[in-house]
Amino acid sequence: MSDVPDVRWLTESEQEIWRAYMTASVEFAAHVDRQLRRDSGLPMAYYEILVRLSEAPDRCLRMSELAEASLSSRSRLSHAVSALEKNGWVERRPADADRRGWICRLTEAGFAALAAAAPGHVTTVREKLFDVLTPAQLDSLREIGHAISAGLRAECAEARAEDEDACPDPAAEAPC
Template structure:
């Protein structure tokens, strides 16, 4: 494999620092939500996306894309959210194959109760430890990485790779 562009020592350090921070931060936020609100980060993200949607509902396919979840993983999560009374699923109007997920008042209340602790955790462990310049750089880096993956992710969706885990 002479054509492999191996990482330099500095690039390896950057890669490992990024991966460590990403994994640790995600785990911290998930633990905080589970401990204080009884829901994992994935459920919180679904509730947020529904709360921001018109009529607090989205087609399941749109919700999967918005919450960066595979359709099968989303289906399992929505089933658990339904058991809590936080969402309801119903057939989409005029489309026998499509389904819509709607945030209930109980779900909205659970989200509203979870939000202050979640925002505090994000503020303390992300925004308060970085300078304003670093935050702008972090935003730009995130956008650049996403843009670099967009073509591949669009192709995976077009090929019907809806259950890729983690999803594009």
């Protein structure tokens, strides 16, 4: 492979860094997801949706804002919100101002489910992330996370726009 022109191949050290990063990211996300599913029946993606709604004014967000905040495509968010609605944890309604968009609201039952799941989740994150890193490593991890996100910002915005274009629903924010 190294004879392909114009490719900046990874050095041995860069390969080690890449693999360490990928392994840690995948294993950590899988561990947190397993803990949430085991202890509360919530996949991590659903937990994140409930958290974002709990932090919003009046525990409500437009579906487009919720998709962006939870780093989800609109179609994936729509499926997740449908499942959360079946549990009685969220409600969807048309936006009052323009009737084109949809609002998702966290219900009291949803807030209670989140409150029940949060202690185990926070304990897992603390034990498997914060307790194993030094304060300097945590500062570096914050900087690294911000740098990677900044480097992907334009591509992620473009992908979200493509996702919106692929959703032909005339209600603009209604589920696909």
